[in-house]
Amino acid sequence: MRDRDFRDGDGDGDQIRTFPFPVDLSLSGVGMRVGPIDARRTWHADAPLERVHRIDFHVVMLLGGGPVTHMIDFTEYEADAGDLLWIRPGQVHRFSRTTGYRGTVLAMQPGFLPRATVEATGLYRYDLPPLLRPDAAQLAGLRDSLGQLEREYADTTTLPLGAHTAVLRHSLTAFLLRLAHLAAGSAEAARRPDDSTFTRFRDAVELDFATNHSVSAYADALGYSRRTLVRAVRAATGETPKGFIDKRVVLEAKRLLAHTDLPIGRVGAAVGFPDSANFSKFFQLHTGTTPVAFRAEMR
Incomplete structure (x- = not known):
């Protein structure tokens, strides 16, 4: 990626920049871009890629080289040639210095x-793994599909804009359907079956984790017994409902600590801990470090 590929947003005073999708820099102003990655990539002079940053658009990287270590939502993923990295809107990530x-x-x-x-x-299945490793046949299909999309994207002269955009949407859909099939069939995703009990719980947690940490409250709201909810979540994720809730709370706390200048107490309050001391204990129990130390490490 080159310096003009993406622009940083105003950030609302955040230490870590949020990058919006730059429609004005896209060919013909359409809502997508596709092209080569190279070693000259930069974001912006005062916001290097090697720092934690957030994007508000979808990014898929099909790697032709490596290895690289890419951090997505505070987990580091080792990726090499033939792997894909899928980063969704709102996720924080960081490129490695390579x-x-x-x-x-x-x-x-x-x-x-x-x-x-x-x-x-x-597209918004945040529970699916961001690192995907296709087999040879899957990789060939993905490369062909992405190559076709890239050719259609670059061809801005043979069709009027409306038809050009429609063709791009169809080509993009074909690529994303291949990608979705790969994600759904991956080893990690296989542990998350499409179980209505779990998916309803997952969606409820996504809406209410900042104010509701109670397994019983979720079970009551969804009309399940606590035992039914425990079975469904354990079958889908391998962990307890409480562990699933706590993991989501920790992730949001990490995002806020890395992405904003909010005082520790306000970060805690934002994820359901009015008492900052209780928040610090909770965060250290689940991460092995204090909120202050984690923020310093991310800066």
């Missing part, structure tokens, strides 16, 4: 695809 990033990068603005396609391709 020139090993090679391949093709796709960026897509939320809203570019219709709702039915979004649902069919799992």
Whole structure:
């Protein structure tokens, strides 16, 4: 990626920049971009890629080189040639200090695809793994599909804009359906079956984790017994409902600590801990470090 590929947002005073999708820099102003990654990539002079940052659009990188270590939502993923990294809107991430990033990068603005396609391709399935390792046949299909998308993207002269955009949406959908099939069939995703009990719980936690940490309260609201909820969550994730809730709370706390200048007490309050001492104990229990130390490490 080159310096002009993406622009940083105003950040609202955040230490870590949020990068919006730059429609004005996309060919013909469409809501997606696709092109090569190279060692000259930069974001912006005062916000290097090696620092933690947040994006508000979708990014898929199909690597042609490596190895690289890429941090997504505070987990480091080791990726090499033939692997894919899928970063969704709102996730924080950081590039490693290496020139090993090679391949093709796709960026897509939320809203570019219709709702039915979004649902069919799992664009907002944050529970699916961001690192994907296709087999040889899957990789060949993904490369062909992404290559076709790149050719259509670059061809801005043979079709009027409306038809060009429609073709891009169809080509993009074909690639994302292949990607979604890979994600759903991956070893990690296989531990998360499409179980209505678990998916309802997961969606409820996503809505209410900042104010509700009670397993019993979720069970009552969803109309399940506590035992039914425990069985469903353990079958889908291998952990307890309480562990699932706590993990989501910790992730949000990490995002706020890395991404904002909010005082520790306000970070705690934002994830359901009015008492800052209790928040610090909770955070240290689950991460092995204090909120202050974690923030210092991310800066």
